[in-house]
Amino acid sequence: MKKRLYLELENCIGCRSCLAACTQCGGHEERNRNYVYDVNPLVNRQTMPLMCLHCVNPACARSCPAQAIQIHETGAVLSALVEKCIGCQNCTIACPYGIPKFDTEQNLMYKCDLCIDRTKDGIPPMCASVCPSNTLQWLTDEEIEAKQKQFNLDNGKWVTSMPYLEGETNVRVNLPGILQGVTKLF
């Protein structure tokens, strides 16, 4: 059963366990490929993760003159192939969310590969495995659909979708404010 990374941004507690976990995935050379932002640090403690959304038609890969960024059959947009990446950094500029990171020493781009050595076998990515708040989850399409029904927001735009995003993404994102739609028990 195909599963996807699903983000519920309202849940984030800023623990950055997802960053720590990303360093632990095989082939990650102990460097994390994700980000967590303080949304408004002088005001409150809201935080949110910034993850590669694994675009269906990824700008990063399109911008790469060397075809170093491959798309896995699962839809995961992989990290640059070491032997192909020429270090031009086009991808870091092309990605609308600034996801690809650049290692200046190795002259090599690296990015989230959706923990491909796990997700290719249906095992959840490290970040979604550990996330203590369920901001990051690894769900089937049916489970995501159930979420969509559960959080029926006023404006009908419960997930980031056009026009918020550049295009269709494999990762599904649930914006802050989901609780608005919840009916209270009493």
Next chain:
Amino acid sequence: MQRDKFFKEIENVRHPNETLVKTHCSYCGMQCGMNLRVNTKTNKIIGVEPRYDWPVTVGKMCPKGVTAYQQTNHDDRILKPLIRDDASLKGTKEGFREATWDEAYSLIAKKFGELQNKYGKDTLSVFSGVSMTNEKCYLTGKFARVAMQTRYIDYNGRFCMSSAAGGFLRSFGVDRGSTLPWTDLHETDCLFIAGSNTAECHPTSMFRVWAVQERGGYLIVADPRETPIARRADVHLDLRPGTDLALANGILNLLIQNGYADAEFVTNHTNGFEETKELVKEFTPEYTSEITGVAPEKIIRAAEIYGKAPNAVVMFARGIEQQHKGVDNVSAYTNMALVTGKIGRPKSGVATFTGQGNGQGGREHGQKSDLLPGYRKITNPKHVEEVCQVWGITPEEMPQPGVSAYEMFELMEQKTIRAMYLLCSNPAVSAPNLNFVRKAMKGLDFMVCADFYLSESAEFADVILPTVTWSEDEGTVTNLEGRIIKINKAQEPLGESKPDWQIQAELAEYLGRGKYFSHLKTARDVADEFRLASKGGYADYYGATWDKIDKQDGVFWPCKDEEDKGTPHMFLDKKFYHPDGKAKICALPYRPPAEEPDEDYPLRLTTGRVVYHYLSGNQTRRIQFLRDMCPEPYVEVHPETAAKYNIEHEEFVRLFTRRGEAEYKVKITEAIRKDTVFVPYHFGHDKSINLLTIAALDPMSRMPEFKACAAQIEKLELKKVQ
């Protein structure tokens, strides 16, 4: 057992030449399940893999847990016993030389012997901790009384769980940190959480907390700061530090006035209602608001939600417990559940978020100055008799009760105590009023420290004994639910390090008390003796065998025999542990914090944790990822307060109280009260906020008031950050 909607069958990733060792995190009371990855060629721990099949945390870990494995083969590990001959270097890292275990043990035995000959048996002391297995905690209690033969033993739970223990004992007659399993939490209708920065201190509870709100349930949070959990609360009771007792009384009053008391439950299963009802009458929303600074509407709304909720759980943590009325705060919040009858059934109850990994088990089995294994009392001759039979000593040989952790430092200062054996704790950072405590440690005639890193406290030692990390030994711990779980060994001890139980058994031999310890050759030997010693006590672990723990995903105490499956839910039969079977609703008059703000010290200082560090930071400050995330302490100040002092974000200030001072970088945030400043306590030397905190002790639990004292800020003109 207790597999819920969050549980999913997931295979783990298995890399070639690796095995996975099932265990739990080394740090907080959540005791998240984890697998340690062990390289089968080098037999060394090399990483972590989620433990999806652990029913409480289903693979989740906070960043401390994810990086915990990095402690084991860390460069800072102490690999051999260390001796310092030059006592003038005490209080520094300097002057230690490597020694053999024999030399170290011989020196300790010689010094302990000399001091005891000169000043009496009780001149020695043991200061312990509960971030270690039940087996180690148990043996440390026996080691102090049987091998060192001193009355003075106490432990860092006095700075952590002792108020919760005292409050539960008074209210329920039993001290089990949670009356229900964590797997119930997401199914309740209202969580009332006081003084717990849950998202940072017990992060893996959070998916259950949010799930309550997702279902349409309510979250009420009482905290002086808008912590990440308070940010999303339905009601945030933003009270002044140290005023919890008024808030709890105010809410109780509203619950009673508005008809939410469960008359039948109150009559049949509790005492003390009428008296309490009278006492809390005074705490109208307006009066409560005056004391706490919380708007009356919020207090009214919180009481209404808790009162209406079909099921509700009252939870709290160090925020309410680390006060000089911590025990009263615990009983006062517990009153809410007792008056409304929301206890003794699934999905309702009372729980404290246990701080240390084994904060629950470690306090039950005899490390506390007045306790013996199984929560027995050292002042009860029958209890003493029972334990003496297991230990093989006569009741006359059992030392008297000692004094609490902080009071031991007072006795050191007075030279009543002249030597200390310190393990599993770092009081040179974690004790209050540190100028005094550090001086007392420095003044000791002789000090031994057993640790795996050279902590700030080890800097005061004459002898350092290298212990193992949690991953190089096995045994049980009791998590914050009261569930006894198994820690497994993933690697052989690094260098010459040894587990504490082995060190104590060997040292007992040098102290001439070997016959009481020589049969303890493995952790399992200690476990067997410990289960026997707890048998018949009300924290009865006799039936919690390692096999059963493995089969059942843990065993909730009490568990009396081999057939007993344990007790996930307490009080289902509505029987409490007081002799008449009833719980006690407590009438508790309000007392302000020991030190209230005044003209010279107009601010309220409160302290706490950040998600990246654990306790004194001796472990987590050495882990690169965690250090990068939070390298130094800071003081949180509200922008309006900052403006008054003319200070800006990231400027340096001198923060001071009547007891001490320190310099901190300012972090401006609106997520704190204007009258309050906050500093995390994980840092050593001149960065320790405990240089400033007050040692006002709770009369029952002897818990210092870490959470509230009066402070002042002064801007430092020159030290601007680039």
